[in-house]
Structures are given as structure tokens and as C-alpha cells.
Amino acid sequence: MQSNRDETSGYFHEIVEEHRQTLDPDHIRDFVDAYLVQHDRIKESGQDSFFSEKQLIQVMNDIFSAGLENVTSTIEWAVLFLMLNPNVQRHIQAEIDQVIGQSNEAQLGDIEHMPYTEATFWEVLRRSNIVALGNTHSTLEDSSLAGYSIPATTHILPNLYAINMDPELWENPEEFNPDRFLRNGRVYRPEYFIPFSVGRRMCLGDILTKMEVFLFLTSLLQQFHLKIPDGEQPPEVASIVSASMAPKPFKVSLVDRSNGSILK
Template structure:
């Protein structure tokens, strides 16, 4: 009897203090949030935050594999800007252009939500992952370095055209065959970036290079939607197979880049600056020589080179893979582009950058590919450097900002029938291309916008127009083609095969 009474008292005592603890946590949460006008969002629980609500809603909606669509659907409930928390980390989702523009032009919302794990997985302390003065200096330097090498200028056109010529030769070997174009496209785009970063190019059958590209592609998949695996802190500390593989892949890519940097350092000649890596090493040398204070250090070289290489390859090659998938699923659009190119360019030469204004339907199709596919569908996360205001709401220091670019590119209030692939939406009544700059932002906006935007635009036009000038792309008999993509850091098409038929 005494034991039963003691057990009852113990259970009651534990229950009582558990209730007291819960009340204290709720009171503390209320006191810390009192007076703040936080963005609307789902109910937040102690410790877990909104995770239980978000998880249940995603499962019920069936959009677990398409989070961008789920986030867009929540905007109908909470508005275009809303927030939720996951294990203490505040996440703000922006679903319209106005809120993204205000956020990304706010100097206090330009940081990255980085941790040692994020920095490692993101390629090191380069332009992509750093914040504050280091980021500002690296970005300014990188823009200047890329311009000095002709990137974005017509003088760089011949370098891209040479690589399109190599790709045309490789595709010609497969004329009439059914094959997956992924590796050829990635190799071609990678070589353009390698010429900028390392001053060299690789053969398409180089085993080391092909292995590295496979690792890089896998890395993008593992990082998850919007970089969730790297940026959501609670996921970083889980001892999962995914995290172990991410670290291993990061090490492999780091070794590859470091090898090239070491080669550049050993052969460095200040009178013969060959590429981005040389420019970086020269910048550091000059500042040391002058005794000037410089945020750029030796460690930043690897991070910066890694960022330029990785980001430049993934986004452009993925866009081109989507481009040819749209062409084989919309042969009538492919035919219109080829007719336009033949009419303007003829069959005796390939298109040049100077031809873009005379190829409105071709340019409109590239814009529609970027809109419909929305490669960087959840942008790249920003972080609040300090407490600030956004759209009239309070944003706390450390909050993570996610821009749902897919929602903007599929907004039914602006785009008529947004799920339909229709390049004509970018053609005005006079037959000219409409930019729709406030509703088509594939490279994001603000000071954190893509560094390589000009290079990417050049590559997309030249690769796309040259290949359609030379080939017709057709479906493989018996294969089904889906326009629903795979979610990683970027939105990639499902694996497909086609036939490349040489045109006369």
C-alpha cells in the first residue's frame, strides 16, 4: 500500500512539474514575441515550431516531392509573405515579386544562413556562402575579374562557339541513335566554365573529369529543395547517410579545385594572366606587396573558384536539358524556331549573338523555358544580419528568407494558363520580345543575383540556336516524357532519351 501511495505521489509530482515547465516555455515564448508584428503563418509549438503542422499538410496535399507548389498553396491561406519555424529556426517564404524585391534590396537581408557544415557543403568561403565585408569584396572582385576576361562581352562568343562545335561533332556521331544527352550537355557547359576558371578544357571521355561531374550532380540532388539539407540547422546535425555523402563529395570537389590552384600557383606569371584563378592569385599578391588590408585570403581562392565552377555548370546545363525536353515534347515549336533561324540566318552559317534581336521567337522560347521549368525554383536562401522590417513585418536576426521563384513564374494572376508551355506569351502584337522583367527572374534579383547571368545568357542562346540549326530532336519510340522535375538544389528534368537527326 505504501509503495502504491509513493508511486502515485511521484507520478503526480512529475506530472505537476511537467505542466509547470510547459507553461513556463509558453510564457517565455509569448514574452519574447510580445510587441512584435511577425508575418502570419501556421501555429507554432514549443521546441518543434511549425514542423508538425507543415509535415502533416504536405503529406495531405501530396506535394512532398514538389515543395515549391506546396509553399505557393500556403500563400492562398496566409498571404504572399508568411513564416514558420522549424526547431527554433525562423523561415520566411516570399511568393511574389514585390516582397522579394523589397527583401533583396534590404542591406540587412543579404547574408547567408551559414554554419561550418553549410560552408563545407557549399564549397568553402567563396562568393556564394560568405556574408558581410568578405562577401562584398569577393563579389566586387569576381565581377571585375570576369569582365576583364571578356565574360558577357561579344569577344567571348568565339570561345563558346568552339565548344558548341565540339558538341555538334559528338552529337553527329550519334545521329539516328537513341541516347541520353545529359553527359554531353554537362561536359560541353563544364568546358566553357573550365576555360574561364582554369584556362583549360577536358576531352569528353576524360574519366577523372566525368567522375567529378557525376559527383557534382549528385551533390546538387542531396542538398535538397532550396538547400534544405545544408541550411536547415536541425538537418545538418543528424548522423545520416546523406550528410556523410555530402561531406565526402565536398572533399572530392575540393581536392579537384585545389589541384588546379596549386598548379596555377607553381606556374604563376604576373605578366601572363590566363584565367579567373590567375586573376585571384594576382589580386592577393598585389595587396600583399602594397601592404594593404585585404579580406581575400588564400583560403578564399578555393571557395571562389569552386563556386564559379559549380554554379556555372549546374544551372546552364540543367536549363539546356529542359530546353531539349521541351523541343521533343513540342515539335511544332521546334519547327517554328528552325524556320525562323533558316529564314534569318540561312544554312551556310551558325547564329551569332548579334542575331538575337532578329530571332524573336527563339528568344521568346528561351524565356519560356526559364519560366516554365524555373530551374532555381526556391532561389538561394538569404539570412537576416540583424533585426529589421520587411513589408511592414518584424524579421528577427538569423531568420532565413526563401524566395519562391516558381510561384512568381506560375502566378495565374499574371500568366494566362501558366502550366502550358507557350513561348508566344513573350511576343507582343508587333512581333517583338516582351521581357516581363518583374515576373521573370530566373537569376534572382538584388546584390545577391547570379554573378554569371551574362555568361549564362550567352551560353543558352548559342548552344540552343546552334544545335537546332544543325539537328532536329525527336522522341524515342515507346518512351514516356514527363515535365514534372526532380527536386534538389535545382529543379532537374527526369532522365530521358531522344534522337538527334542531322538537318541538311
């Protein structure tokens, strides 16, 4: 894992150097340009700052991992849960047909009119527990919690898995049920639901992940039903344990909604 991280950081370092050599402050091309310009401004002013190349590369690592591995895992879990819950799948398809239509391309703004689809996204995150532990925080002063003394500078990791599967917070937490994120037909996110952690260092992928998964799943379910392949047993809901929890490999059949044929 460390070797992969070092290799990725080296690649990002090359990107930063390339941007540095071709930087034009009057024509910002992307995030790296914007960061470098701000870094130079703060440096020239003599202010203390966390802006550094090391920090920039760390942010690039965060964006890359959140935008690739976690999004991919979320889509895999969504396909698995929808395949195992055809009623949920049909409900989403009804929203797709009503809001988007059967031939139009989904737009990011469509999700505002598809509460059940958005609720399903949140339920996928809750039930899959893709990231079991949140970002590390540190206590600013001595404190106590539930009888435990916590000294200043103690590293604290939010246990997201424990929150997502707590029966005192969720009725039948093992059950996949998007309705738990709906109230009177509107999307409802309880304050204790924190799949992207909390605080200033919470994951930047909140909106990014939701939009990417929304566009992929609506495009998929617009054209296909997801079903367990004939002759196959329902796959177990189990994770491959790693930094990001992906489901164990499973098979799925794509059935064309227009003619019932199975995609080979």
C-alpha cells in the same frame, strides 16, 4: 553531397597552388591569376578584404557548378519542351534559317536578331524551375513583411519556384509559352522574373548560360527536328529533385531536316 564538395574543393585547391607557384603578375593567364594578383595587392596595402583562398575556391565552385550542371539541365529541359511543342520548335527554326542560314555556324551576336529564340530560353528557365531557391541573403536590420517580424541577420532565401508559377504573375503558368516574354516583337523580361536570383550575389551564369544554350540549341535545330519517338507516349514534365532540377529521363528522336531520316 558534402563528400563531393570536399573532393571538388580539394581539386580547386591544387589548381590555386599550381597558379601560385607559376604566377607572373605581368602575364595574367586566367581568372585565378587575376584573383591572386588582386589578393596580393590588397594584402600589401594593409586593407581589410574578403579576398582569400577560401573565397577563391568558393567562386571556382560556383562557376563550375553553374557552367556544367545547370547548363546541362537547361539544355535537357529545352529539348523536352521543344519536343512537346513542335510549333515553338518550328518558329525557332524559321529564325535560324532567316538569321543564321542552314549551313552557317551560329555566332553569339545572332541572338540579338532572334527574339523568339531568346524568349524561348527564358520560358525554359521559368517553366523548368531548375533552381527552386535563390542565393541566401541576410537582413541588415529588424523589419517586417506582410505582418511577419523579421529580426536582423535573418537568413532569407528567395522562393524562385513560387514566383515562376504564380498565376497572378503568369497567365496559365503550367503552359509552356515563349510569347509571354515578347512585347511588340522584342524580348521582354518582367522585373519579377529573377531566375538567377537578385542582388550582388546573384548567379554569375546569367549571360554564360544563355550563350551556351543558345549555341547548342541553334546548332541542333539547324540540322534536326525533335520529335517523340514512334510508339512512345509523350514524356511527363517532371523533375528529379536535387540541388539542380533536371527532367526525368526521356527519349527523343532526331529527324534530319534535309531528308527526313531519323538519326540512329
